[in-house]
Amino acid sequence: MKKKIIVIGSGFGGLGAANRLAAKGHDVTLFEKRDGLGGRGYQYQINGFKFDGGPTVMTAPYIFDEIFELAGKKRDEYFKLVPLDPFYRIFNPEGQYFDYRHQLKDMLDEIEKWNPADKDGYLRFVKNTRGIFEIFHKYTDQPFLKFTNMLKIMPGVIRLGGYRGTYRHVSKYIKDDFLRRVFSFHPLLIGGNPFDTPSLYTLIVQFEKEWGVHYAVGGTGAAVQGLGKLFSDLGGKIYLNTEVDEILIKNNRVSGVRLKDGSKYDADAVVCNGDVAFAYKHLIAKEHRKKFTDSKIERMKYSSSLFVIYFGTKKRYLDSKLAHHNIILNKRYRELLKDIFEGDKLPDDFSLYLHMPTITDTSIAPPNCESFYVLSLVPNLKAKVDWENKGEMYRDAILNFLDENYLPGLNENLAASHFIDPPHFQNTLNSYRGAAFAFRPSLLQSGYFRPHNRSEEFDNLYFVGAGTHPGAGVPAVLSSGKIAAELIDPTTSNRKN
Incomplete structure (x- = not known):
């Protein structure tokens, strides 16, 4: 039977579930708070550069392919993936590197x-x-x-x-x-x-x-846009700049959503791609929650947050020792990680993930320019860091380090720059405590012990994304979309090429 389904959020989990359900003929409407699709996979466009906002490591293409096949389409008609090798180039504190390769x-x-x-x-x-x-x-x-x-x-x-x-x-x-x-x-x-x-x-x-x-040609944003186009081709409805303010409950079931502007939309089922802790705490009234009380949400353990700088240069760095994906390790390892995950202040030092996609795909930057994204793990907002005052200083420290050690002349060749910090994860992405990956992946927060794909509170509310089973990472959140869609409708699609 055809159902009216609302999807909150357009990350990979939400887009995956929305497409699977639309391919089975359901009436699916997707609401996205931001001005573009993607959630953490949102793509920034600054001064002719394209910067992927979040995930850049793409594995298991078959999970994407399944979605398009269910709709009677081929994924490479919407976006293309190219393999990378080495997967990662990992630098020790002295600048020597190990290439993490595909073949044994x-x-x-x-x-x-x-x-x-x-x-x-x-x-x-x-x-x-x-x-x-x-x-x-x-x-x-x-x-x-x-x-x-x-x-x-x-x-x-x-x-x-x-x-x-x-x-x-x-x-x-x-x-x-x-x-x-x-x-x-x-x-x-x-x-x-x-x-x-x-x-x-x-x-x-x-x-x-x-x-x-793999790498999506055009950036991770191209994969997001491909899934968005497929959803539109299937008759799905997308509303951007539209924030859900409340998940409505009636007779212990979800009845729909209320938007920030006060308008209400009815639904037979709701799929929430928003942060699970945020959704329970801020989108569902306290009186309707028996298991996910505010105190339970407080007690759960949360992941680190991130500080990410997107920057473009007006020169190429093809003579550097960098690969597509680079990990730059600090002398402190165990101690630094303890400071990030358990500490109450911002460490002075850092280890970095440095993404250099233009080494593979020049289309995402102006001619003769280079596009980068550098990420540092930082404590979530449980630590009392004054990001309003420390953000720019932290950015400068990272860029100066890269200038001195990996990208000579970086500061004088910057053509575009933007950064996001833990408050961005909390206020823009609605991540509880600014935790970039939702709940920490521990044994007691995995599988059955992680918030379920079908809500333990309401049997027609479903969760997808990093905060539910199986967890964070592009393959995992796409799998969560598959789980939710098949819980709603376990039938196979009748669509053909």
Whole structure:
């Protein structure tokens, strides 16, 4: 039966769910607070440069392809993905680097340069991550609505050591200190501390090895626009600059939404791509919430936030030692991460992720220019940092570091610059405490213990995005969209090419 469905937010989870439901013939309306689609994947356009606002690491293209196939379309008619190799170039504090490659032989060659004795350990680590992948991959697009769902995976978690912190787990196999960092950094991509995040999340490593790391030509924003166009082609309705102010409840069910301007829209089901903690705390009145009370929301553990600088230069840096994706590690590792995740002030030092997409795609910058995005993990707003006064100083410290060590002449060649900070995540993206990845990925905040894709409070309210199962990262949030859409309508699409 055709349903009237409202989707709140146009991140990858919301767009994925909206397209899947529209492809099955439902009447789907999407409301987006900002002036463009994408949520964290919003794309800025400044002085002729295109800057992806958030996710840049694209893995598992099949998850995108599924959405288009369900609609009887082909993904490459809407946007194209190209593979990258190396996946990442990881720099130690002295500026030497390790290329994180796709093929096993290439990885062993890289390890040979650093510590040949770790090659055997790496092969055992690969076998372990393959085991984790084979057990848990099938659950990444399945709902965890019952505790028995969690019980099914626990024997595998215990047998493969998936409960151990990732760094500790990697250290079982790898002895070189720098290589331990190289093979344990992946939790940082989803808002987790490698010393706390269970090695169950090395599932991400195998996702990359299985399907590669890709780049969307035109930037991540091109993938967002492709999904938006598909939704429009399917008859979906999009309202930009339209903020939902309340999820309406009647007889313990969701009845629709009320917008900031006071207008109301009825719905048979609502899919919320907004931050889960924010949605429960600010979009649903207290008297309707029995499980997700304000005190429960306060008690949950949240991810780090981010400080991101988008900048373009009026010269190319093709003679630099940078690759497409770069990770620049600090001398302090464990201590810095502790300061970020547990501290109450902004650390003076930083490790960085530096994105240089124009090395792959010159279309996103003016001729003879370079486009960059540099990201630093910072404490969320539980730490009392005066970002209004510290933001520009922190930006300058990062740009000066890059000028002195990686991009000579950067400051004098800037052609565009913009930054976002934790208050942006809280006030613009509605992320509770400015946490960039919602809830921290811990064993007790994963699977059944993470907020469910179908609300525990109302059986016709669904959540997609980083704050629900299976978690943060582009493949995961797309999978959450699949889960929600199939909970609403488990039938297959009848559309043909």
